[in-house]
Amino acid sequence: MSTLTALARAQAVVAGRAQPIATVRHLHVHDHPLVLIPLVMAGEANAPLAAMVGTDPARPRLLTVGQPRNRDERFAFAADLAATLVPYVDSFATDTEDVAVDRGRDVRRRYVDAPQIWVPNPAGVDFLRLFGRSTRFRKTDGDNPVPAAVPLLGRWLTFFANTAEMPGSALLVNAVQALGLHWVTGQSSAEDAQFGVQLAWIEAGAAAAREAENGPVAGPATDPDFDNRVLAPLIERSAPDLPRVLHDLLLPTWDRMWRTLALLRRLPVGERVRLRWDADRDAFTAFAQTLAEGGPPQPRRDGAVAAAARLQRLESAASRYAVQRAFDDPLVLAEYRLSGAAFAGTVTLANPDRVDDSGKRPVLRPRIMVHTGEPVRVEPGASLTSPARPSQKARVISINPAGDGVDVLLELSGGMGRRLVAEPGSVPAVGERLILTTLSEAYRPGGALPEPAETPWTHGGPPVPFADQPDPSDQPDQQEGDVVAAARGDLQEAGAEFVTGTGRVLP
Template sequence: MSLMNVLARAEAAGIGRAVAAATVRHRHLAQSPVVLVPLTTAGEAGAPLGAMVGTDRAEPELLVVPQPLDREQRFAFFAGLAAAILPVMDAYADDVETEPATRNREETEVCADAPQLIVPNGAALEYVRLLGRSTRYLRTVEDTEAPHPVPVPVPLLGRWLTHYAERARTPGSALLVAMTDLLTRHWATGQSAMEDQHLGALLGWIDPPAGTDGPAAAARAQTGRGPDGLLLSPPAGPATDPVFDNRVLAPALERYDAARAAGATGPMRVAEADVRRLVASQLRPTWEDVWRGVDLLRALPEGAHVAERWKRDRWSFTGHRDRLRAGEPPQPRRDDAVTAAQKLAGRETAQARLYAQEALDDPLVMAARRLAGEAFSGTVREVEMAYAEGRRPMPRPLVTLVTSDFPQAEPGTRAFRAVPDAKSAQTADLVAVTPAHPVPAPRPEPGPPGADSAAPAGGTPAEWLVTVRLTGGMGAGKAPREGSVPAPGDRVTFTFFAHDPRGGPALPDQEATPWTHGGPPGGSAQQPLPAEAPDTVTAEDFL
């Protein structure tokens, strides 16, 4: 947690309301996102209780499992979830646009847009990953030897959910996002990070009802109960309130089981409708809270680099669409060494890129980097034209600026500056950092006879003179390109982090990887890998 975030949380606690942690929206927000609010059965992580899903705020689709321990009803729930999500995937998959050819890539097509999936919190996001892992390998009714087949679309749903959950691990991705993560990125509250995972409490800090403040609204959302003893703001899932489970849900499930065992159609329908009503009462408040968070985020202007990161998500969506249409098998349970290393390297690069882009898009984020000494901003005082020594003189002007930021870097460190209408950042080298004004030493306090009367060191300067040498971004001529060198009086910002960080060298293919790192055994690139034996099929595989 940065010092700026700590200060923002302290300010929020002092005023009783969340404060802005960003001035722009740093994540893509679709016009019609798919909102999914899941609930699971207490003590049974793989047994869904119900869900609300859809793109229409006023008319969500309600899916309920009257008896979560019944295998057939769970499979019907997965089929209903597939019927709600897969048509949206298909609609986006067929709408494509052409990307022109570049020096390193042929002309290709990419989906013009991609569906965005929003869940209430991080626990619900992990539950989506669990649903994908538990359904993508299920055998369908097309397999005549399957002991407990599922409807045909269910494994396809699992593959899509797995892809979205894996993509969510890439920093800056917006295909699958948790509303609590979106809100805490843009607002700082006066409560702990764990309490921020309660969506109702988080919204209470950000947008408290009239006549109350953030702490009171959050306390009501977390602990407030009605006359029936149930929470006024149910948990945002996938877990349910234990009081609701014991007092309300368990008796309703018992009535349904009794009617089902007796074979009474009428009472069973009444009991099933009662379970649906109870589950809906727990899902509806969270559904409204998610859309309320969407409204708050839409009020923020979109950051300049958000579209670029969303384009990477569109490429990811297009790639998975192509793998499905090519008939490739489902994602493996465990990645091999090369694939795992590639994923890790890609996520590290995405994290560095996200940090840089957020700072460039948002002055409030840049202020945190300046406070940490990773950037400095000031007014240009002097520009001295100089040239590189060599057969061909190249412009290397010295730019001196006055700043109140103290750069935490040694002379010779590479610095970067964003230049308008330039494809890449301008590079520079840090030359010197000196106080802008001499700081007088404080007068020594009188001490006992014989004590050292030397004056203590002076205070910290309020301003610094920072000199950098521009080394790039000025064209190939002897004279710098117009606008590439700042003029005295201009306000400029230099950073010590790259604006477009690059990944490391490419990893070898599977066939060229040594056997010590998951490659072919014996060190032979031509020897095939042994096939992994399939797991023994047990009854638990179909629960």
């Protein structure tokens, strides 16, 4: 927990109401999202009990499973879910637009919009991931066939669950995380996982949150007391009123989901949210095309190279997402100012026409002086960026004490045009308030990864032919050599000790 978040939690306790920790909305909220509230049977691995799903707040569709242990009823439920989710997803795979690539030398096609699915909490995402894994490999013919829509549903659920792991993605969103990104309550993060309580803190305050603690759960797990008193007897006797009971159980969460969407829409959207949604549309377009071309289902597990590449993408996305949030939101950037990764100051001197002709050709290198009263924890030579001009780099030339603060001399490069005269407004003017930070949105290329066939056999590559393997009898016994070296005093490793055949420890 960061310093400002801890302070906001303390203020929420005193005020009895959730406190904002963002000034803008950091995720895309679709105009026509699909809300999906899954419910599973307790004690059964991935056994769906019900789901409330739809795109209209006034017309939820309830899907139920009378006997979750029955395989046929499970896949009938999956087919019913596919009848709602797949047409919704397919409705976005229509209109396309041209996107310039390779610096305008080529174009590619991308769908103009993408679907967005909302679930109440992270456990809902986990359910969709497991349900997708259990359905995408099912056969539609042969022994124990399933409806044709079931494996297609599984592939889409797996795709959405995978995108939910990507920092900044908004194709599959859980309401608890979305609210926690913008408000903090006066309770712990673990208590915030109860969706109804968290929303009550934001909408009405602590008193309403205490009342919501006894309300219906948001799934996917049911309340044990409800299971014992109500659910188990209904399932045992196949009671016809089971759908009505489950409808009444899920309806409060359904209403809360749409109130959450309305609450988030009232926040001004961050400038860089559009860039992340563009990346989501790219991912949706690529996967839809894979399905259209008859591509195979996602593998049960990634190979070594694919897993490393995925981890690399996740790390890069997490770093980029953190920078984008800070550049969009001064309240988020304040965290970096506290840690010394950013500071604010006023431009006191500016030389926008300075040209550096010490190299092979002259280049435009304006210099500015920034005075700040905040601690500056960077060294000369460090590269800084301003959120107001993210494409421009500022290299620290010197840092000198001045009055009640310090003067930081900076040399600028980039973002000023291609001529030896800076474009108007591209160089900060005297008197301008400026925030400078070590954060950067610049592209960071990933490391080179080998082809799967070039990895060792332990990582999925080809096994070493037996004839090429060294004969163990030709290799010296390393343990015996180390014991002898230790006895002679030749082994220099600190703390090394070896045990002889008689159990005696040699230092």
